[in-house]
Amino acid sequence: MPYYVYITTNPAKKVLYIGITNNIAERMAQHYANRGSAATFAGRYFCYNLIHIEQYPDSNAAIAREKELKGWTRAKKDALIATTNPEWLFIHT
Numbered sequence: 001m002p003y004y005v006y007i008t009t010n011p012a013k014k015v016l017y018i019g020i021t022n023n024i025a026e027r028m029a030q031h032y033a034n035r036g037s038a039a040t041f042a043g044r045y046f047c048y049n050l051i052h053i054e055q056y057p058d059s060n061a062a063i064a065r066e067k068e069l070k071g072w073t074r075a076k077k078d079a080l081i082a083t084t085n086p087e088w089l090f091i092h093t
Contacts, residue, residue, distance in 0.1 A: 003062035005069065007052035007081060010045050013088055016077055017047035020066045024053065025093040050091040052081045 004024045008017045008031060019042070021027035028050055037043030056062040069077065081088060 003056045003059050005054045005056065005062050005065045006050060007069070007077070008042060008047040009049050009051050009088070010047050011049065013049075013051075015045040015047055016074070017042045017045070018066055018069050018077075020059075020062045022059070024050075028093050050093060051085055051088050053091065 001022055003020060003022050004027075005018065005020050006024060006027070008019070008028075009015060017031075019027065028048065031042050031048040034040055034043035035046050035048050042048065054065065056065060069080070072080075085091070
């Protein structure tokens with residue numbers, strides 16, 4: 001079963017959220033349903049727009065990549081997104 005590391009942003013494209021899942025469509029639906037909820041970071045900042053996704057063969061590889069990305073500077077994350085999605089278009093699942 002593949003796992004995905006993904007980056008979402010808010011409608012203004014000012015905040016980034018990095019996560020991992022094995023069901024990207026379901027996870028994006030959860031982020032959308034939680035928008036505005038103070039209980040989660042993604043909800044609090046309305047991070048429900050998918051802008052970057054990577055697929056990995058197992059959870060260990062995905063978790064390692066998620067941790068790596070979370071340690072990056074914002075500029076480095078922006079550059080990564082720009083390599084596959086230069087216009088930061090929202091990806092629909």
